[in-house]
Amino acid sequence: MKRICFHKLVWSLLILSLSLFFKINAQNVDTLYLGSDFQKENIRLFSKVNGLKSNNRSNFFYFGFEKEYNTVEFCVKNTENNSKDLVLEFTNALIRDIVLLKKSNLLFQPVDNTGIDYAVSKRPISHRLFAFPIKLKPYEVATYKIELKKESGKPLVTTICLKSFQTFSKQNSIQQTLIGVYFGISVLSFLFSVFVFFILRKGSYLIYALYIIFLGLFISAYTGIFSQIFLSENDVFDKYKHYVLFSEISLLLFVVFSQKILETKTFMPKLKKAVDVLLIILVSVRLLIHFAFTGVFEKYIQVFMNLWYALFIVMLVLVVIEIVKYFKTNFKRTSLFAFAYLFMIIGVCTTILYHSYGLINTMIYGLPILFYSSFLEIIFLTFTIIYMVKGIYDERNSLSEKLIVEEKKNLTAFIQGEDKVRKRISKELHDNIGSQLGYLKRFISEKLKDNTINDTIDTICNDVRNLSHEVSPSDLTFIGFEHAASDLANSLSKQTSLTLDFSSYNFPKQLDENLETQLYRVLQEAINNIIKHADATHINIQLVGHEDYSSIIIEDNGNGFNLNNTSLGLGLKNMTSRINQIGGTLEVDSVIGKGTSINITFPNI
Amino acid sequence: MKSQPKKILICEDHQIVIDGLISIFDNQNDYTVLDYVKDGDLVLSIVKEKLPDILLLDLNLPNKNGLDILSDIKLLNSEIKVVILTMYNKESIVKKVKQCGGDGFLLKNCSSEDLLKALDSVSEKKTFYIGKGVTITVNETDGFTEKIKLTRREKEIIAELIKGYNVPQIAKTLFISPHTVETHKKNIFKKLNIHNSIDLITFVNEKNLLS
Numbered sequence: 001m002k003r004i005c006f007h008k009l010v011w012s013l014l015i016l017s018l019s020l021f022f023k024i025n026a027q028n029v030d031t032l033y034l035g036s037d038f039q040k041e042n043i044r045l046f047s048k049v050n051g052l053k054s055n056n057r058s059n060f061f062y063f064g065f066e067k068e069y070n071t072v073e074f075c076v077k078n079t080e081n082n083s084k085d086l087v088l089e090f091t092n093a094l095i096r097d098i099v100l101l102k103k104s105n106l107l108f109q110p111v112d113n114t115g116i117d118y119a120v121s122k123r124p125i126s127h128r129l130f131a132f133p134i135k136l137k138p139y140e141v142a143t144y145k146i147e148l149k150k151e152s153g154k155p156l157v158t159t160i161c162l163k164s165f166q167t168f169s170k171q172n173s174i175q176q177t178l179i180g181v182y183f184g185i186s187v188l189s190f191l192f193s194v195f196v197f198f199i200l201r202k203g204s205y206l207i208y209a210l211y212i213i214f215l216g217l218f219i220s221a222y223t224g225i226f227s228q229i230f231l232s233e234n235d236v237f238d239k240y241k242h243y244v245l246f247s248e249i250s251l252l253l254f255v256v257f258s259q260k261i262l263e264t265k266t267f268m269p270k271l272k273k274a275v276d277v278l279l280i281i282l283v284s285v286r287l288l289i290h291f292a293f294t295g296v297f298e299k300y301i302q303v304f305m306n307l308w309y310a311l312f313i314v315m316l317v318l319v320v321i322e323i324v325k326y327f328k329t330n331f332k333r334t335s336l337f338a339f340a341y342l343f344m345i346i347g348v349c350t351t352i353l354y355h356s357y358g359l360i361n362t363m364i365y366g367l368p369i370l371f372y373s374s375f376l377e378i379i380f381l382t383f384t385i386i387y388m389v390k391g392i393y394d395e396r397n398s399l400s401e402k403l404i405v406e407e408k409k410n411l412t413a414f415i416q417g418e419d420k421v422r423k424r425i426s427k428e429l430h431d432n433i434g435s436q437l438g439y440l441k442r443f444i445s446e447k448l449k450d451n452t453i454n455d456t457i458d459t460i461c462n463d464v465r466n467l468s469h470e471v472s473p474s475d476l477t478f479i480g481f482e483h484a485a486s487d488l489a490n491s492l493s494k495q496t497s498l499t500l501d502f503s504s505y506n507f508p509k510q511l512d513e514n515l516e517t518q519l520y521r522v523l524q525e526a527i528n529n530i531i532k533h534a535d536a537t538h539i540n541i542q543l544v545g546h547e548d549y550s551s552i553i554i555e556d557n558g559n560g561f562n563l564n565n566t567s568l569g570l571g572l573k574n575m576t577s578r579i580n581q582i583g584g585t586l587e588v589d590s591v592i593g594k595g596t597s598i599n600i601t602f603p604n605i
Numbered sequence: 606m607k608s609q610p611k612k613i614l615i616c617e618d619h620q621i622v623i624d625g626l627i628s629i630f631d632n633q634n635d636y637t638v639l640d641y642v643k644d645g646d647l648v649l650s651i652v653k654e655k656l657p658d659i660l661l662l663d664l665n666l667p668n669k670n671g672l673d674i675l676s677d678i679k680l681l682n683s684e685i686k687v688v689i690l691t692m693y694n695k696e697s698i699v700k701k702v703k704q705c706g707g708d709g710f711l712l713k714n715c716s717s718e719d720l721l722k723a724l725d726s727v728s729e730k731k732t733f734y735i736g737k738g739v740t741i742t743v744n745e746t747d748g749f750t751e752k753i754k755l756t757r758r759e760k761e762i763i764a765e766l767i768k769g770y771n772v773p774q775i776a777k778t779l780f781i782s783p784h785t786v787e788t789h790k791k792n793i794f795k796k797l798n799i800h801n802s803i804d805l806i807t808f809v810n811e812k813n814l815l816s
Contacts, residue, residue, distance in 0.1 A: 430665070430692050431618075431619065431665055431692070432619070434692040434713060434714075435619040435621060435622045435692070435713055436619075436621055437713075437714060438622065438625070438692075438712075438713035438714040438715070439621050439622055439624075439625040441714050441716070442625055442629065442716060442717050443625065445716050445717070446717060454716065457714060458714055458738060461692075461712070461713075461714040462694070465692055465693070465694055468692075474665070475693050475695060475698060477670055478664060478670060478671075478672050478693070478698055478701055479695065479697045479698055479701055483697035483701075484697070486697065487695050487696065487697055490696075501756070503754050503756070505792075505795065505796050506795060506796075540756050540757070540758070542756055542792070544791075544792040544795055544796065545795075546791065546795055551788050551791070551792060553756075553758075553785075553788065553789070553792070555756070555758055585784075587782055587784050587785055589780065589781035589782050589785055591780040594780065597758070597781055597785060599782075599784065599785040599788050601788060
């Protein structure tokens with residue numbers, strides 16, 4: 001027997017959980033003790049009472065019941081000269097029926113009752129767990145009795161706490177915050193996975209979204225929020241059935257989702273089959289026991305549940321093997337998933353140990369370990385998903401980058417091929433045909449002395465020369481780009497009604513041959529485009545050389561065009577590709593009605 | 606002078622042209638063909654070996670281009686006359702040939718008379734012979750490179766710059782990209798040989814550039 005002083009509590013309560021071994025002294029009335037009529041076989045003592053810690057502001061003790069109906073008797077005393085509000089709290093969601101009775105005139109009178117068989121409004125205090133308010137007058141010594149009916153066929157372990165009303169409310173607000181955070185994260189994860197599903201159209205993300213929903217429902221049913229939120233005040237609710245249904249659906253979804261994440265279908269089909277079979281057995285057996293054959297299984301439910309747990313553990317182990325195997329394939333994803341899985345196992349196992357075997361206290365701030373573990377599980381699973389999505393996007397990006405590089409390569413190859421052919425044709429025209437025409441002319445003029453024929457041949461020679469030049473400017477080698485550009489501008493000025501202003505300042509005299517060819521082809525293409533499409537009267541070509549780069553600006557006063565116009569797009573792409581090939585940049589600015597300007601800069605080589 | 610025929614070396618890679626030329630020279634006594642070369646690389650060594658008076662040189666030869674050969678020969682011996690015989694008909698090429706010290710410029714479709722006239726001219730006089738049909742304008746200077754001329758766009762940009770606008774603002778007003786404006790700005794600075802906007806304002810005020 002010990003005396004405990006609480007901070008702001010005037011109440012001092014001692015738990016005599018070991019009362020079966022120690023004789024209770026009725027004279028020490030600031031104690032909570034079990035009534036003498038409590039049957040020894042009804043209580044299962046399994047842990048030390050930890051209400052002795054000075055910072056623990058509540059007294060609580062555990063019960064493990066085997067029988068369906070149980071009673072607990074206890075005494076409380078107010079040691080102060082003012083009345084006190086207390087709350088008696090039951091931290092088990094699976095109690096069917098509790099009746100609180102108070103002793104007056106040697107008889108126990110019922111004070112209140114609650115349980116999962118009751119409507120929400122029947123519950124004595126607004127709280128997720130079952131709780132009774134207890135009022136004590138100054139120096140009052142009160143004796144209470146609890147009559148408890150538990151879920152049939154299941155061993156019931158429950159914690160009964162006596163708290164001051166302040167502690168109860170304070171803990172309640174912490175709980176509210178935790179629950180808020182939990183469901184906030186759940187909703188975010190849900191929205192994210194639904195969003196990803198709509199974008200990527202992959203079933204596993206939808207499964208995850210559903211899993212979050214059902215896990216949330218399961219947790220809310222387990223902590224009692226479900227009945228508060230989803231059922232109307234007058235509904236008679238069966239928390240236990242919801243609890244079983246949601247737990248089985250979320251188990252199903254979790255395992256299916258884990259199979260997708262671990263890609264068991266492709267990497268370990270045999271293991272997947274085993275897991276699938278076990279999963280179906282587990283889920284169907286559990287649902288059948290609780291919904292269809294309640295009566296039949298009631299008697300042997302303990303045996304069935306033990307069998308179920310054994311199978312469940314086998315399945316958990318199989319999934320662990322899958323995880324270990326999958327580590328080799330995708331280390332990061334598997335590690336994230338393994339953490340999530342670890343938390344799931346911790347939550348489930350503590351819950352089983354608590355409810356079925358009564359081995360551990362699982363409450364932290366009035367919320368079960370399952371709540372915290374599933375919270376961490378969701379966080380890790382969401383990270384897994386984020387990592388998967390990131391992987392997919394990285395892959396897509398690198399693919400499209402590769403595609404762009406490939407396209408550029410193709411265009412370059414195309415241009416190079418075209419240039420090669422052009423060069424050959426031009427050379428053929430220029431050297432071969434031109435030379436032979438010259439010979440022909442001299443030959444004919446000597447024989448015939450006919451001027452018209454001479455002139456005609458001269459004209460043909462000129463045409464061939466111009467054609468050859470247009471196809472490929474081979475004279476660039478001799479005169480350089482600057483002169484060739486100037487010649488082009490001069491000849492176009494003479495041939496067309498266009499005014500071509502050509503100016504050059506400090507432009508390098510000697511440039512790489514390929515570079516000059518590309519520049520010239522781009523200039524030709526630009527001028528051709530202007531003549532064909534722009535309806536301009538004036539073209540300005542300016543070359544300026546700087547220390548290590550040069551610029552060419554081609555401006556016209558034509559119609560301008562929309563840069564998104566696809567018919568002009570190919571020509572522009574071609575020009576850009578040529579300029580990119582020589583390490584330069586090409587930029588086009590066009591304003592409808594105001595003209596176009598092409599700005600080329602390139603490094604001097 | 607006429608007692609001894611001038612020795613001619615033909616540098617040309619087309620057999621048909623060579624044959625045509627040889628047939629022209631076969632019919633007269635003033636000139637005689639020493640040999641012909643088809644490879645640009647071999648021209649110099651053959652010139653050294655055969656010592657011709659006149660070279661008929663094509664600009665397009667395999668391995669070495671005609672302009673380089675011309676420069677090398679003039680370096681070796683400026684007395685050797687070089688007449689270019691080519692398909693190219695471009696003012697700037699003619700200028701280049703002249704710069705390199707060539708003595709005449711003929712098109713391949715010139716007549717036999719024109720060819721002989723050219724050879725006569727270059728062997729007697731020092732002036733540059735220009736064949737029939739060759740494009741050449743009277744203006745001899747390379748006008749466009751030295752004179753500083755601002756384009757309309759550049760003037761627009763200078764006007765904006767001296768108003769104190771920055772590149773992105775100018776780009777917005779003139780409907781062109783900032784990169785283009787930047788290029789224009791650098792070009793203007795380069796052309797005017799200035800380095801910042803203050804210099805530009807001084808320059809514009811001094812030269813009254815925009816009016």
